[in-house]
Amino acid sequence: MKKISKGLVAALIAGAMSFTAMADNYTIGTGSQSGTYYPLGGTLAKIWGETLPDFNMRAEVTAGSVENSIKVATNKQLAGIAMGSVVLKAYNGTEPFPAKMDVAVVSALYPNVVHFMVPANSDIQSIQDLKGKKVSLGAPGSGTRTAAIGILAALGISEDDLKAQSLNYTATTSALANGQIDAGVIVGSLGVGAVTELTLTRDIRMLSFTSDELAKVSEAMPSFQPLEVPAEAYRKVPAFSTPVVWNVLVVNKNADTDLIYSMTKSMFENIEQVRQSIKVTSYTTLENMEKLAGVPLHPGAQKYLDEMK
Structure with a gap:
């Protein structure tokens, strides 16, 4: 395959656009089961399910950053883990993305x-x-x-x-x-x-x-x-x-502010539990939230960061 084909990206977008979210049931896009994204996504989904009321989430195996960016931008996934370089391309609408994607960052995670x-x-x-x-x-x-x-x-x-x-x-x-x-x-x-x-x-x-x-x-x-x-x-x-x-946690820029605020707050209040499972999340700190220059934090994440400063 020469680069990531426009056909593949178009197919992902078309498939995502047909999705209708079930109330309070969500997915977080990860990557291969042999990578770090999958166990991290599973750990976050578990924490959110245990700490947020009427919230159910599962980790979904995906092709990774490009797919996750497209799916959150088109509301097929509530959240996704992705490389910052890919999210920046999605935000700016540069290859392999055909147009600007509605993406925002919750937090930088780890390099x-x-x-x-x-x-x-x-x-x-x-x-x-x-x-x-x-x-x-x-x-x-x-x-x-x-x-x-x-x-x-x-x-x-x-x-x-x-x-x-x-x-x-x-x-x-x-x-x-x-x-x-x-x-x-x-x-x-x-x-x-x-x-x-x-x-x-x-x-x-x-x-x-x-x-x-x-x-x-x-x-x-x-x-x-x-x-x-x-x-x-x-x-x-x-x-x-x-x-x-840097890898980042990415969501749709139009996602509900209160929900993303609650997810951000829960993640950081339970970050030691995350670190017990995923050691590299020692880099997931308030100080590092804005490590990805060029893509803004989601308003809900920004609200939490402002409160903690």
């Missing part, structure tokens, strides 16, 4: 790490070495795919330069382990399950970005900033330099 993975004994030593190789860029409709394509484009590499494949987290790690692809991209929290599990059975490396490459990525995609990941963040994986982008 996502860009993992360009290869077998430890691979002859691929740099991002430029990916040319001509079989590379999984992430599932259609996912933030991983959008990020991977944008990052490569910033470094002068197009999909046509690769033997690109469109696999989700689980399929990517399986294909890499079985030698079916040369490299795979996963954009997820540091310690994301799919990568952690892969390192338990296979020796892998992360491709490290040079300082010049990191600067080019940040210039082209300001949502992405450099991070030095220490050795042994994953088993036997050497230190590497890579871009990171």
Whole structure:
């Protein structure tokens, strides 16, 4: 697939527009079950169901950030977890979105790490070495795919330069382990399950970005900033330099203010319970709520933040 097709985005929007929400029964869009979005969404849904009156929510497996942004903008989901870079594109109506989406942020959650993975004994030593190789860029409709394509484009590499494949987290790690692809991209929290599990059975490396490459990525995609990941963040994986982008909790900008205020308040009042399940939510703080520049907080979330300042 060349980029995320306009047909796929149009189909998601058309399907979403036919949705009619059942009163007090909601979904939160997540991602692959082997990623961080799914358990985080499930934990939040449980907390809201236990603390908000007459509120029922379930976590829904989705293709990830693009799908979640579309579904909240078209009222198919009440909330979704998505990469900030994708939400910014949705808000501005830039590719892969055909028009501006009605999205707003509840809070920034935690930074996502860009993992360009290869077998430890691979002859691929740099991002430029990916040319001509079989590379999984992430599932259609996912933030991983959008990020991977944008990052490569910033470094002068197009999909046509690769033997690109469109696999989700689980399929990517399986294909890499079985030698079916040369490299795979996963954009997820540091310690994301799919990568952690892969390192338990296979020796892998992360491709490290040079300082010049990191600067080019940040210039082209300001949502992405450099991070030095220490050795042994994953088993036997050497230190590497890579871009990171914040994940956010996204809702429709027109969603009920009182409801979003209550959800925001409940999330932060029960954040220690969330952190027991999802360690990376140590970054989910009042101070970090507005980490995604360019997309406003929902009025309900802003009301809660103003009260707490």
